[in-house]
Amino acid sequence: MPPSSLRVVYAFAREMHPKTTDVFIQYGTAGFRTKASLLEHVVYRMGLLAVIRSRCKNGRTIGMMITASHNLEPDNGVKLIDPDGEMLEQSWEAIATRLANVSDNDLESTTGEIIKEVNADMALKASVYIGMDTRYTSPRLAAAAVHGVMALKGTAKEFGIVTTPMLHYCVKCRNDNTYGTPTEEGYYEKIVGAFKNIRQKLPVAGNYNTTLYVDGANGVGGKKLNIIKKTLDGELDLVLFNLGGNGGKLNLNCGADFVKVSQKQPVGVEHVPYQRVASLDGDADRIVYYYLDDESKMHLLDGDRIATLLASYVTELLRASGAAQLRLGLVQTAYANGASTRYITDQLKVPVTCVKTGVKHLHHAALSYDIGVYFEANGHGTVVYSDVTKSTVSKIAQEGDTEQRKAAQLLLNFIDATNETVGDAISDLFLVETVLCARGVDVRQWYETYADLPCRQLKVTIQDRNTITTTDAERKCVSPEGLQERIDELCGAYASGRSFARPSGTEDVVRVYAEAETQEAADKLAAEVAQAVFDLAGGVGDRPTLPA
Template identity: 50%
Template structure:
């Protein structure tokens, strides 16, 4: 080992950030997530972990994001961004969890020392951490921005000056890249009606305002819920998660939205997007991640055909068990569909196996990935007709308007608007591509979520034994019935998802399955609620 840990410096600083007793931290897909007032020690240790990750990767820049995501304000979190702008390598999630849970400063230093030796980290290597300073790492503060912008910045910094250069490594570069590509994609199309954007009183309001200036009259954004300095406002009765889970309009937009007008909600850190509209009768219609995936993937398939690249480029779509059965049926008749366990890392990894991989979770988090070979093919392909040339240019500009590092609400919003402009769709035509099966999501609080284990991309339970057979028996009684149970990755709750051909039956199936789960964990029958929400 060319160098050793600066133990004295780490000890001195670590003692200012002692781990609280009786709290267990877990690094999951969304990083560390818990109440902000418990995270002091985690923030310090993550800084060191990020520096070590950078050293392990020969000084590549690592991103650190502090975010409340889609959760209410007391909740907070921190996560790492790997060099290509992707999520932290899965194997390092365990290392992060172990280091965060070392009970004392001495135990933390011992764990660090063992970790450095096991992974053979050369401590003499430089370390670059974007957004955090730790153990002598060169740091750059990206300021207050969205999670997707940080992912963009990390990739842009690490690809700077190479043939794979992703863009100018600044927020301004991000805004310019997206807006320029968007303007090219909608050039010559009829004027786009203004779009109402619910910013969830989060950081998307700041970046959304800057994007709005760049877009000008090409796409007028009407920003709402922009109170970023109001205590308790973040994600409160607004934002993508509120719309998805309550399946209704944010109350703050009730007097704003007119029938037929499009609107969308970002989440607090602007990496999720849900669209919706009111019909002529004022009825609310949600266009979630499944609807976005369907709109986008079929458009890209059409473009590859129009460019003369059918058979040359395979477009595939990745979903989770939460994807609505209506969308899965529609898509599987048109292109390859793969189901993977919940979590962005699973979706992103599976999407990389296609030439063009589209993934969206029903909650509105998703993006489109173009493989390096596909990008090369698009740049070298010689179209033989003007129509092919036009379609090819559209595909190339799509690679610029899409943030391929991670789900990005603002980038995805522009992508949706491109497709709607090309198809001359309103929300009504988009919504009518397929009919969502009525569904219900219920959560059951349990003493220990670890007893619930799944297989088949989380669609079937293998533990507790016998519970899946009971669920199967219930599901068979409902027309179009489907249900699955999976433990939460962040809290001691079990999530129950159910579908049926009729709304009342979907509700009933969800609560009956929730009842089976409640009984399985020995819940008090007297307290067995009729509804578990």
């Protein structure tokens, strides 16, 4: 592409999407995420980068999702999706950050430099899929994305309002037509169709109840489940709340992140004891379950619980189908409850890998197993299956004995109900409901599998979150000096005490996690570690306190 043809890059920026702020913005764990008012020029420039990335991938389709996931409504964000439906390759994050922060006057020359550095063939066709969540700022940002694609003569296809996992799925299907059809309807056909196939093979039995209450976080997931609900033919009775009406605000006092962090029930519904409830987040890539007991105490079933449930069931199906030689492993982060890790290794006898926070790290580690189950404690996760696994199970489904064929066919349906590209609240919901139905258990029996250690999460605001650097999958602080020694000292004062601090990849805060034998001890430890972070890493504003 000759330099003259890059002039439109500057023209679009100057006339329609000028950079109006000097605030530095960084491509983090899930792309760029900040106040929506700061993002228009960034999203425009990511449209440019998506085209360059597509051409570096020989014209394969790249995705752009406009969302701030579990953040509150004033925020928004953008992330790029690679051809296999995975997160943007890590080496490109620095390129994205550089392009987002240059001045408008330098945008044309910087774009040209990046094209040269990555050796993009600008004569190739380029394809970009664009989706957005329900935020009122999303349509304007999606328009900026389209202009970025147009400026470098790429082809943009807009999907409108979709869940983040739906866009990941469509990008994967567009580049690999064996995976499915790259449309929202194709998603329903594969994921929901596989669940219905399973239900026809599994009679409802035992203590399992087909009624499931779902908190939609006033976001896109509830809207899509409302469409799906009508097609379930009574196999699952979804009672949906927090669907965005009646003044409900996105993720405000509801949704997976609120339930997980505050350990409180969401607004929007009256609960009865032992009623099974699932909470999605705003863009439907996270899910947690919970129930209230007779005394209205909440019992949370988070990503750790979902991971152990799915891993144990897949292990059962592998044994029943005669494919136990396939290696199943589970991937967690430092946020995983220590009790879950012990249960996985001691009871399930499944290998565990611990990695840094961020789905890209979990996904990559999961690919090293024949079947990799990965979940963050926040409810973001999925299962990935190797080609060897799929071919082995398919062969057994055709050639095994009667019982082996039956188990293998169930596992093939389970694989089809899984969105392997990324954590997907809707897909995960169907997987969880499959296992509970297959075992004939209710939510209380699921919860009683093992006892979590009480835990607490806090946020601390400091002058520069990058002051804190970590090692050992973010479980140990390297800097500032003396912080890790102080954390170790504090943990040593509590039975089963464990805590860590890490800079958030999605917010301008430091996150503190603590667990101990009692809730009071976990709360105290979290508060003490948060205080240490505030004191040693340059805290600003109010001192950290426990939420009311």
